[in-house]
Amino acid sequence: xxxxxxxxxxxxxxxxxxxxxxxxxxxxxxxxxxxxxxxxxxxxxxxxxxxxxxxxxxxxxxxxxxxxxxxxxxxxxxxxxxxxxxxxxxxxxxxxxxxxxxxxxxxxxxxxxxxxxxxxxxxxxxxxxxxxxxxxxxxxxxxxxxxxxxxxxxxxxxxxxxxxxxxxxxxxxxxxxxxxxxxxxxxxxxxxxxxxxxxxxxxxxxxxxxxxxxxxxxxxxxxxxxxxxxxxxxxxxxxxxxxxxxxxxxxxxxxxxxxxxxxxxxxxxxxxxxxxxxxxxxxxxxxxxxxxxxxxxxxxxxxxxxxxxxxxxxxxxxxxxxxxxxxxxxxxxxxxxxxxxxxxxxxxxxxxxxxxxxxxxxxxxxxxxxxxxxxxxxxxxxxxxxxxxxxxxxxxxxxxxxxxxxxxxxxxxxxxxxxxxxxxxxxxxxxxxxxxxxxxxxxxxxxxxxxxxxxxxxxxxxxxxxxxxxxxxxxxxxxxxxxxxxxxxxxxxxxxxxxxxxxxxxxxxxxxxxxxxxxxxxxxxxxxxxxxxxxxxxxxxxxxxxxxxxxxxxxxxxxxxxxxxxxxxxxxxxxxxxxxxxxxxxxxxxxxxxxxxxxxxxxxxxxxxxxxxxxxxxxxxxxxxxxxxxxxxxxxxxxxxxxxxxxxxxxxxxxxxxxxxxxxxxxxxxxxxxxxxxxxxxxxxxxxxxxxxxxxxxxxxxxxxxxxxxxxxxxxxxxxxxxxxxxxxxxxxxxxxxxxxxxxxxxxxxxxxxxxxxxxxxxxxxxxxxxxxxxxxxxxxxxxxxxxxxxxxxxxxxxxxxxxxxxxxxxxxxxxxxxxxxxxxxxxxxxxxxxxxxxxxxxxxxxxxxxxxxxxxxxxxxxxxxxxxxxxxxxxxxxxxxxxxxxxxxxxxxxxxxxxxxxxxxxxxxxxxxxxxxxxxxxxxxxxxxxxxxxxxxxxxxxxxx
Numbered sequence: 001x002x003x004x005x006x007x008x009x010x011x012x013x014x015x016x017x018x019x020x021x022x023x024x025x026x027x028x029x030x031x032x033x034x035x036x037x038x039x040x041x042x043x044x045x046x047x048x049x050x051x052x053x054x055x056x057x058x059x060x061x062x063x064x065x066x067x068x069x070x071x072x073x074x075x076x077x078x079x080x081x082x083x084x085x086x087x088x089x090x091x092x093x094x095x096x097x098x099x100x101x102x103x104x105x106x107x108x109x110x111x112x113x114x115x116x117x118x119x120x121x122x123x124x125x126x127x128x129x130x131x132x133x134x135x136x137x138x139x140x141x142x143x144x145x146x147x148x149x150x151x152x153x154x155x156x157x158x159x160x161x162x163x164x165x166x167x168x169x170x171x172x173x174x175x176x177x178x179x180x181x182x183x184x185x186x187x188x189x190x191x192x193x194x195x196x197x198x199x200x201x202x203x204x205x206x207x208x209x210x211x212x213x214x215x216x217x218x219x220x221x222x223x224x225x226x227x228x229x230x231x232x233x234x235x236x237x238x239x240x241x242x243x244x245x246x247x248x249x250x251x252x253x254x255x256x257x258x259x260x261x262x263x264x265x266x267x268x269x270x271x272x273x274x275x276x277x278x279x280x281x282x283x284x285x286x287x288x289x290x291x292x293x294x295x296x297x298x299x300x301x302x303x304x305x306x307x308x309x310x311x312x313x314x315x316x317x318x319x320x321x322x323x324x325x326x327x328x329x330x331x332x333x334x335x336x337x338x339x340x341x342x343x344x345x346x347x348x349x350x351x352x353x354x355x356x357x358x359x360x361x362x363x364x365x366x367x368x369x370x371x372x373x374x375x376x377x378x379x380x381x382x383x384x385x386x387x388x389x390x391x392x393x394x395x396x397x398x399x400x401x402x403x404x405x406x407x408x409x410x411x412x413x414x415x416x417x418x419x420x421x422x423x424x425x426x427x428x429x430x431x432x433x434x435x436x437x438x439x440x441x442x443x444x445x446x447x448x449x450x451x452x453x454x455x456x457x458x459x460x461x462x463x464x465x466x467x468x469x470x471x472x473x474x475x476x477x478x479x480x481x482x483x484x485x486x487x488x489x490x491x492x493x494x495x496x497x498x499x500x501x502x503x504x505x506x507x508x509x510x511x512x513x514x515x516x517x518x519x520x521x522x523x524x525x526x527x528x529x530x531x532x533x534x535x536x537x538x539x540x541x542x543x544x545x546x547x548x549x550x551x552x553x554x555x556x557x558x559x560x561x562x563x564x565x566x567x568x569x570x571x572x573x574x575x576x577x578x579x580x581x582x583x584x585x586x587x588x589x590x591x592x593x594x595x596x597x598x599x600x601x602x603x604x605x606x607x608x609x610x611x612x613x614x615x616x617x618x619x620x621x622x623x624x625x626x627x628x629x630x631x632x633x634x635x636x637x638x639x640x641x642x643x644x645x646x647x648x649x650x651x652x653x654x655x656x657x658x659x660x661x662x663x664x665x666x667x668x669x670x671x672x673x674x675x676x677x678x679x680x681x682x683x684x685x686x687x688x689x690x691x692x693x694x695x696x697x698x699x700x701x702x703x704x705x706x707x708x709x710x711x712x713x714x715x716x717x718x719x720x721x722x723x724x725x726x727x728x729x730x731x732x733x734x735x736x737x738x739x740x741x742x743x744x745x746x747x748x749x750x751x752x753x754x755x756x757x758x759x760x761x762x763x764x765x766x767x768x769x770x771x772x773x774x775x776x777x778x779x780x781x782x783x784x785x786x787x788x789x790x791x792x793x794x795x796x797x798x799x800x801x802x803x804x805x806x807x808x809x810x811x812x813x814x815x816x817x818x819x820x821x822x823x824x825x826x827x828x829x830x831x832x833x834x835x836x837x838x839x840x841x842x843x844x845x846x847x848x849x850x851x852x853x854x855x856x857x858x859x860x861x862x863x864x865x866x867x868x869x870x871x872x873x874x875x876x877x878x879x880x881x882x883x884x885x886x887x888x889x890x891x892x893x894x895x896x897x898x899x900x901x902x903x904x905x906x907x908x909x910x911x912x913x914x915x916x917x918x919x920x921x922x923x924x925x926x927x928x929x930x931x932x933x934x935x936x937x938x939x940x941x942x943x944x945x946x
Contacts, residue, residue: 019200019201019204019205019207019208019232020051020054020055020197020232023044023051023055023195023197024055024058026042026195027042027055027058027059027176028062030042030174030176031059031062031063031066031068031142031144031174033174034068034142034143034144034171034172034173034174035066035068035142035172037170037171037172037919038170039138039168039169039170039171039172039173039174039917039919040168040174040175040193041165041166041168041174041175041176041177041192041193042175042176042177042192042193042194042195043176043177043178043179043189043192043193043194043195044056044176044177044178044179044194044195044197045178045179045180045181045186045194045195045196045197046178046180046181046196046197046198047180047181047197047231048180048231048233048335048336049231049232049233049234049237049336050181050197050198050199050231050232050233051197051232051233052148052178052179052197053148053178053334053335054232054233055176055178055197056072056146056148056176056178059144059146059174059176060072060144060146063142063144066142067141067142068141068142068143068144069137069138069140069141069142069143069144070143070144070146071090071091071094071143071144071145071146072090072145072146072147072148073086073087073089073090073146073147073148073153074147074148074149074152074331074332074335075147075148075149075150075151075152075153075293076149076152076290076292076293076338077152077339077342078290078291078292078293078342078354078372078376079152079154079292079293079369079372080152080153080154080407081154081372081403081404081407081408081411082154082293082368082369082372082396082404083112083154083156083157083368083396083403083404084112084113084126084154084156084157084160085153085154085157085293085369086147086153086154086157086158086161086293087112087113087126087130087156087157087160087161088112088113088294089293089294089295090145090147090157090161091109091113091130091133092113094133094137095109095110095113095114095133097133097136097137098129098132098133098136099136100136100908101129101132101133101136102132102607102908102909102912104125104605104606104607105125105128105129105132105607105912106129108125108126108129108607109126109129109130109133111126111398112126112129112156112160123156123159123160123402123610124159124160124163124609124610124642124645124646124915125607125608125609126156126159126160127159127160127161127162127163127164127609127915128163128164128607128609128912128915129607130160130161130163130164131163131164131167131168131915131916131917132911132912132917134164134168134171134173134917135171135173135911135917135918135919137173138171138172138173138919141172142172142173142174143172143173143174144173144174144175144176145161145173145174145175145176146175146176146178147161147175147176147177147178148178148335149178149179149180149335150177150178150179150186151179151180151182151186154403154404155402155403155404155436155438156402156403156404159646159647161175161177162177162189162192162645163609163645163646163915165177165189165192166191166192166645167645167915167916167917167920168917168920169916169917169919169920169923170917170919170920170922170923171917171919171920172919177189177192181196181197190644191644191645198230199229199230199231200230200231200232200235201230202225205225205228205230205232205235206221206225208232208235208236209221209224209225209235209239212235212236212239212240213239213247215247215248216239216247217247217248217249219249220242220246220247220248220249224238224239233334233336237270237271238270240270241270241273268336268339268340271322271334271336271337271339271340271341271344272340272344274320274322275320275322275340275341275344276344277320278316278317278320279313279316281304281307281308281309281310281313282309282313282314282315282316282317283341283345283349284304284307284308284309284313284349284352284353285300285304285309285313285314285317286317286322286323286341287341287342287345287349287350287352287353288300288303288304288307288309288353288356288357289323289330289332289338289341290332290338290339290341290342290345290353291342291350291353291354291357291373291376292357295329295330295331296328296329296330297311297325297327297328297329297330298328299357299360299361300330302360303353303356303357303359303360304356306355306356306359306360307352307353307356314330321333322337322341323337347379350376351376351377351379352377354373354374354376354377355373355374355377357369357373358370358371358373358374358377361373367391367392367395368392368395368396368404370388371385371388371389371391371392371408372389372392372408372411374388374389375389375411375412375415378415380415381415381416381417382415383415383416383417385415386412386413386415386416386425387412389408389409389411389412389415390408390409390412390425392408393405393408393409393412393428393432396408397432402432402433402435402436403432403433403436403438405428405429405432405436406429406430406432406433406436406438406441406442406445407429408429409425409426409428409429409432410425410426410429410445412425413425413426413429420452420453423449423450423451423452423457424452424454424457426445426446426448426449426450427445427446427449427452427457427460427461427464428460429445430442430443430445430446430449430461430464431460431461431463431464433445434464434467434468437647439468439471439472442464442467442468443465443468446461446464446465446468449461455488455489455492455493455496456493456496458485458488458489459485459489459493459496459499459500461485462481462482462484462485462500463482463485463500463503465478465481466478466479466481466482466503466504466507469481470507470510470650471649471650475507475508475509475510475511475512476507476511476512476517478504478507479504479507479508479511479517479521482500482501482503482504482507483500483501483504483520483521483524483525484524485500486498486500486501486504486525486528487524487525487528490525490528490529490530491528491529494529494530494531494533494536495531495533495535497528497530497536498530498533498535498536498539499535501521501525501530501535501536501539502535502536502538502539502579504521504539505518505521505539505542505543508521508543508546509542509546509742509743510742514546514742514743515546515547515548517546518542518543518544518546518547519543519547521543522540522543522544522547534559534560534563535560535579537556537559537560538556538557538559538560538561538563538564538579538582540556541553541554541555541556541557541558541559541560541582542556542557542582542585544556545557545585545743545779546743550775550776550778550779550780551778551779553585553779554585554586554779554780557582557583557585557586558583558586560582560583561582561583561586564576564579564580564582565595568580573599573602573603573606573608573611574608574611576599576602577599577611577614577615580592580595580596580599580618581595581596581618584618584621584622584744585743585744585780586780586782587747587776587780587782587784587785588780588782589622589625589626589818589819590626590818592618592622593619593622593623593626596615596618596619596622597619599615600612600615600616600619603615604912604913609642609645609646609915610646610648612639612642613639613640613642613643613646613648613651613652613655614648614651616635616636616638616639616642616655617636617639617643617651617654617655617658619635619639620632620633620635620636620639620655620658621658621744623635624658624661624662625748625819626818626819626820627818627819627820627821627822627824627857628857629662629665629666629821629857629858629859630857630858630887630888630895632658632662633659633662633858633892634892634895634896636655636658636659636662637659637892637893638892638893638896638914639651639655640652640655640656640659642915643655644704649704652704653704653705653706653707654707654710656704656705656706656707656710657706657707657709657710657711657713657714658710659706660706660710660711660714661710661713661714661717662858663714664714664715664717664718664721664861665717665718665721665821665857665858665859665860665861665862666858666859666860666861667718667721667722667860667861667864668718669718670706670711670714670715670718709735709742709745710745712731712734712735713731713735713745713748713749715727715731716728716731716732716735716749716752716756717752717861718861719731719756720752720755720756721859721861721862721864721865722861722864722865723759723865725756725757725759725760726756726760728752728756728760729753729756729757729760729762729765732749732750732752732753732756732769733753733765735749735753736749736750736753736769736772747773747776750769750770750772750773750776751769751770751773751788751789751791751792753765753766753769754766754769754770754773754792754795754796755792755795755829757769758795758796763796766792766795766796767796769792770789770792770793770796773785773788773789773792774789774792777789782817783813783814783816783817784813784814784817784818784819784822786813787810787811787813787814787817787819787822787823787826788810788822788826790806790807790809790810790813791806791807791810791825791826791829793806794806794807794810794829794830794833795829800837803833804833807826807829807830807833810826810830811823811826811827811830814826820853820857821853821857821859823853824849824850824853824854824857824859824862825850825862827846827847827849827850827853828846828847828850828854828862828865828866828869830846831843831844831845831846831847831850831866831869831873832847832869834846835847835869835872835873840873840874843869843873844870844873844874844875847866847869847870847873847875848870848875848877850862850866851863851866851867851870851877854866858888885944886931886932886933886943887932887943887944887945889931889932890928890931890932891924893924894924894925894927894928894931895928895945896914897910897914897916897921897924897925897928898924898925898928898932898940898945899945900913900914901921901925901937901940902937902940902941902943902945906918907919907921907922907925908921925937
């Protein structure tokens with residue numbers, strides 16, 4: 001990789017720009033917008049030679065002319081497994097300017113780009129720190145970031161850069177990322193605008209050739225166009241390689257034997273020929289330079305001395321226009337020239353190059369690169385090199401490089417002769433690949449690891465395979481893998497077995513038939529001795545509740561929740577999140593909510609971006625259950641944005657489901673253009689005019705749809721709110737007895753099923769649902785559940801006096817229960833009952849309170865139902881007040897920013913918490929002020945921000 005930009009200077013015109021007028025205009029607009037504090041990013045995709053590098057060179061020239069700071073790097077295949085190798089090159093020399101980054105972000109960034117220094121931590125925190133650094137650099141002057149051959153960048157650098165790119169927002173930063181247009185090489189950058197560089201037309205190609213070689217014979221020009229297949233670099237290089245006789249048409253082109261090669265390979269062959277014509281020491285230096293990503297001339301010379309080459313031997317390569325050297329940096333003219341220098345070398349030359357770089361690496365204080373170069377220089381088994389690779393893997397782990405850990409362990413396994421040791425290393429590689437989101441690679445490595453015997457390896461491999469099955473939507477298969485592994489390891493490692501059982505319980509929760517899965521799991525582990533481990537007891541409690549044993553299950557889950565709370569500070573944040581929240585099964589939402597708020601705060605303080613979406617999902621659900629619909633939406637939107645940014649698709653589907661339910665409560669059909677709830681996005685718009693109101697799931701995660709049980713519940717609630725009772729009953733019946741069962745969603749749907757069945761005049765379908773909810777209420781004992789149970793009994797009784805007593809007792813039980821939506825529903829049903837009993841005055845009172853509550857909670861479907869009942873009771877209700885409060889005019893992002901600003905936090909502090917640039921925070925505040933009717937943050941404290 002290199003951060004030096006010389007291609008495209010005045011003495012040489014960038015190739016490949018003819019016919020790229022649209023692309024040039026888009027990129028010029030990107031750079032211009034950044035100068036005006038409208039930062040953004042774009043991805044260039046195209047085959048080799050399609051003009052990506054030439055467009056980057058043009059951007060570099062424009063940036064230099066405008067006085068912008070230029071940061072540039074290029075992916076190198078041989079360095080693709082070194083964590084943050086690209087970021088190290090891109091940001092070298094800038095870390096000293098990061099004076100105002102939050103401490104944890106600064107520590108993470110230093111750990112990422114300073115080899116053998118402090119741990120980097122969460123790789124998405126490194127992305128947030130990268131964003132913060134770019135924004136800080138832009139305070140002085142605009143910043144242009146150019147990334148070439150991104151398909152060869154290490155995964156950690158890609159994650160960090162794309163996380164930052166999606167959140168550039170209102171900063172003075174422009175980023176252009178170029179990659180090969182091949183999903184197998186680069187799977188894209190969801191949420192960012194993309195420019196595809198297709199082949200040039202014959203007219204565009206002819207114009208390019210006329211510009212480069214006006215003396216070219218027409219027939220030769222036509223032949224070149226046919227050979228180049230629209231590839232601009234192929235046109236330029238083919239013309240440059242022609243002899244004078246070939247240019248005027250007197251010598252046939254086929255004499256060069258290039259007609260059968262693909263366009264990019266024809267260019268490669270031209271570069272190959274130039275390199276073969278160089279002196280041997282120069283070729284060796286080029287091979288070394290191609291194997292190294294730093295572009296550091298001092299390192300190149302030090303390595304070259306070990307193979308008998310000197311600095312002066314670079315001269316012929318410069319004269320051949322293959323490389324350029326400026327100061328301490330070397331840059332290849334084009335990525336294909338680098339590829340030719342490396343891949344065109346024979347094995348012995350590549351091995352010698354890597355060995356020389358390994359020997360020179362300690363002087364550069366980078367042991368990770370040394371290990372990789374040693375491995376690349378090794379043929380066959382070598383236990384010492386394998387051990388050094390394993391040590392480098394753990395170094396990479398400390399720096400947050402999960403993909404690099406996988407690659408290092410995988411390469412170490414290839415160098416390991418002992419089968420058991422090899423399997424252990426492959427298992428470690430599979431686990432790291434799974435953590436990095438490399439699903440296919442993790443599966444391949446897990447299969448390659450084969451049978452393992454040690455309990456830790458058995459447990460780890462089972463967890464990896466189960467995670468992969470779960471990722472593919474096969475929760476039952478994942479459960480079976482974990483249960484069998486628990487059975488295998490528990491005798492020797494009870495705690496490990498308990499942990500595997502707990503994982504299998506989570507899979508049973510999502511199995512097609514949770515009840516059968518829970519019972520099968522209980523039966524399989526019934527004879528195992530877990531040593532009384534609390535995690536085992538918690539898992540059994542959850543399984544019992546799933547299987548229908550609510551009383552014993554609730555007791556065990558309650559004990560487990562107390563154990564988790566008591567031992568919280570002994571656990572990592574990730575483990576806390578994994579074990580927390582199961583007492584949601586007991587309906588104790590306020591307690592769990594307060595604990596989740598503390599976890600959210602800890603995630604933000606530690607910068608645990610990857611863990612945060614799971615906590616936000618939990619908070620969004622809790623706020624939905626607690627009737628805090630605005631907060632639930634704001635939380636779910638942020639969670640969805642970050643889940644998509646971090647590639648956590650499963651969480652994205654769940655968060656999208658919460659938004660679907662909220663949309664349904666507000667009267668919107670799930671899946672329509674108005675719902676799930678929209679988001680203004682982290683940055684506020686993009687280059688290609690998508691605007692600032694793209695819906696979650698369409699920009700960052702275009703294929704994400706709500707999970708089936710949440711979507712089914714959303715449809716059921718909408719139908720119930722709109723009075724479509726037969727349809728609602730079908731949805732709720734599917735949730736409580738069909739394929740989309742989920743314990744908590746099913747529990748909450750039982751009272752809905754009762755109401756729908758009664759209103760549809762199908763009371764026989766209401767009784768079992770009411771009994772099921774009463775059993776759960778008896779086992780958990782929460783006040784709100786008792787209130788809802790009484791409401792169900794009121795709906796079912798035919799005795800007027802008994803019905804009124806149940807309604808009044810339900811309303812008394814609701815008092816202070818923390819479930820305003822359920823209380824409003826009880827008042828609505830009571831008001832409907834009173835109206836039918838000809839007690840209009842009493843009905844009007846109950847219905848008016850219900851209507852006001854529904855409007856405050858953005859539950860338009862239910863508010864309309866209450867309004868209809870009021871009209872029937874002889875009252876003409878006022879127009880809806882929903883959305884008229886100033887805070888209702890804010891987008892989800894604006895509301896988050898404003899609430900934090902009201903506490904006195906600076907823009908920089910708010911940005912650190914929300915992983916946004918300070919300029920973007922300022923932009924959202926400036927948009928929010930007029931909506932709220934204020935002119936400064938000092939006035940925010942006096943507002944009711946919900």
